[in-house]
Amino acid sequence: MLHINHYYQPDSLEEAWQLRQKRGSAVLGGTGWLRLGEHTIQHAIDLSGLNLDYIQEKDDHFLIGAMTTLRELELCQPLDQVFDGAFAEAVGHIVGVQFRNCATLGGSVYGRFGFSDLLTLLLALDAEVHLYKEGWVSIERFAVRSQEADILTEIRIRKNREIAYLSERLNANDFPVCAVAVSKGKDGWRCTIGARPCRAKLVRLPEDTEGCDEFAIRKIAKKAAAAVSYGGGMRGGPAYRQAVAEVLIRRGIQALNAKGGQA
Amino acid sequence: MNKTVTFILNGKKVSREIPCDLFLLEALREMGCKSVKRGCETSACGLCTVWVDETPVLSCTTLAVRVDGKRVTTLEGLQDEARVIGGYLADEGGEQCGFCSPGLIMNILSMEKAFPHLNPTEAEIRHYLEGNLCRCSGYESHIRAVTNYFAAKRAECAAGKEETK
Ligand SMILES: Cc1cc2nc3c(=O)[nH]c(=O)nc-3n(C[C@H](O)[C@H](O)[C@H](O)COP(=O)(O)OP(=O)(O)OC[C@H]3O[C@@H](n4cnc5c(N)ncnc54)[C@H](O)[C@@H]3O)c2cc1C
Ligand code: FES
Ligand code: FES
Numbered sequence: 001m002l003h004i005n006h007y008y009q010p011d012s013l014e015e016a017w018q019l020r021q022k023r024g025s026a027v028l029g030g031t032g033w034l035r036l037g038e039h040t041i042q043h044a045i046d047l048s049g050l051n052l053d054y055i056q057e058k059d060d061h062f063l064i065g066a067m068t069t070l071r072e073l074e075l076c077q078p079l080d081q082v083f084d085g086a087f088a089e090a091v092g093h094i095v096g097v098q099f100r101n102c103a104t105l106g107g108s109v110y111g112r113f114g115f116s117d118l119l120t121l122l123l124a125l126d127a128e129v130h131l132y133k134e135g136w137v138s139i140e141r142f143a144v145r146s147q148e149a150d151i152l153t154e155i156r157i158r159k160n161r162e163i164a165y166l167s168e169r170l171n172a173n174d175f176p177v178c179a180v181a182v183s184k185g186k187d188g189w190r191c192t193i194g195a196r197p198c199r200a201k202l203v204r205l206p207e208d209t210e211g212c213d214e215f216a217i218r219k220i221a222k223k224a225a226a227a228v229s230y231g232g233g234m235r236g237g238p239a240y241r242q243a244v245a246e247v248l249i250r251r252g253i254q255a256l257n258a259k260g261g262q263a
Numbered sequence: 264m265n266k267t268v269t270f271i272l273n274g275k276k277v278s279r280e281i282p283c284d285l286f287l288l289e290a291l292r293e294m295g296c297k298s299v300k301r302g303c304e305t306s307a308c309g310l311c312t313v314w315v316d317e318t319p320v321l322s323c324t325t326l327a328v329r330v331d332g333k334r335v336t337t338l339e340g341l342q343d344e345a346r347v348i349g350g351y352l353a354d355e356g357g358e359q360c361g362f363c364s365p366g367l368i369m370n371i372l373s374m375e376k377a378f379p380h381l382n383p384t385e386a387e388i389r390h391y392l393e394g395n396l397c398r399c400s401g402y403e404s405h406i407r408a409v410t411n412y413f414a415a416k417r418a419e420c421a422a423g424k425e426e427t428k
Contacts, residue, residue: 002284004283007266007283031326035305035306035324044284046329048329095306095393096392096394097319097373098309098320098321099307099324099394101319102306102321102325172389173393173394
């Protein structure tokens, strides 16, 4: 059960940040995660009035506001075109349409959940998180930190990587057993392995991944999958998750190689 | 802490003082909208689906303070439309205990806006209704009912267009 002692709808980000400095404060995203379990928020900060619900396409990047819902990410055509459907694939299996109309980008990324599809996707892209006081932080750095008393305002994603997103689920809308994003750009190939079920981790792939044959892809995928650790749980043991990761990485490389060209 | 919220509920303006941690599900049931069912309360089943400004959301996940100034629609406000879909579900054996039906019907009705040409494919229907769990039906009857419902809607539209020619 979620208990809230004081509720605020600040008129500015500065006011929201000041409130966040209070003991027992928390920002409200879509409250999808916050509502689970038993906790009391002394000062709940609702960002709904701050116009943080937007997806802006610029020449070489996208800017996406923290209060943008997962459903908006799923349906955004420019994102779909630039990243070849990866956003819809990453968020489109999360619970259902009604839930995705509630859950936000900010809550999903700030939470840095071990099962997160979105974190797995963003880590494989050239993405940065904007925190109101701290400013821009690369997603790579953000992903490994613990939660800070700041406000996630928006995310910037550069259009400089091609990406393929894959996940394996026991049921269509269950948490993933394993999630993988493979991407390539001018600085080479990388893949992220998420829902291990710990936080997603980035693994660089060798340069000769580009255009390599089936035998080499198998070797690369095996090595990449073995580069991170896996945990157990009701959805699968460590060995199973690693085996799934290997297959997904292989398919991701195949998908990008089949498209050919360099981003 | 309490807060006064004012919103349009099924076409009527309502104003209530509510605790700021009350979820919309509870607020609506207290206001007599008993079609809004409490299923899992963990955002997983879709039984509590209502519309906020025409968008389907989970009322167990939405804080009631957040609907201030908005339009909220429950099945009580869509009785005629619900009766029609209920008929298609019953025809296909898609309504067994019926507990999931209000949330399911709210989501099916919202598909009309998501697919303005009224022609979702079977895969699109399955994907759209993935968040509506049902313990009784096995889902196949739901899919048949929704497919039939949209076919009838398309035929209705085509007949309407013919008439106005
Ligand atoms: C039943 C269920 C199944 C799910 N399945 C999946 C799945 O398969 N894959 C997946 O990736 N995710 C899954 N999720 C997680 C979901 O996608 C969201 O990530 C989650 O609900 C958090 O998003 P939210 O907007 O609801 O955030 P909230 O619950 O509101 O907030 C989450 C955290 O972020 C903080 N916060 C929110 N916004 C901000 C901000 N702007 N700045 C700073 N802090 C902020 C909050 O204080 C809180 O600590 C699932 C959730 C549920 C309930
Ligand atoms: S009661 Fe809201 S999703 Fe189950
Ligand atoms: S008909 Fe019984 S839960 Fe769906």
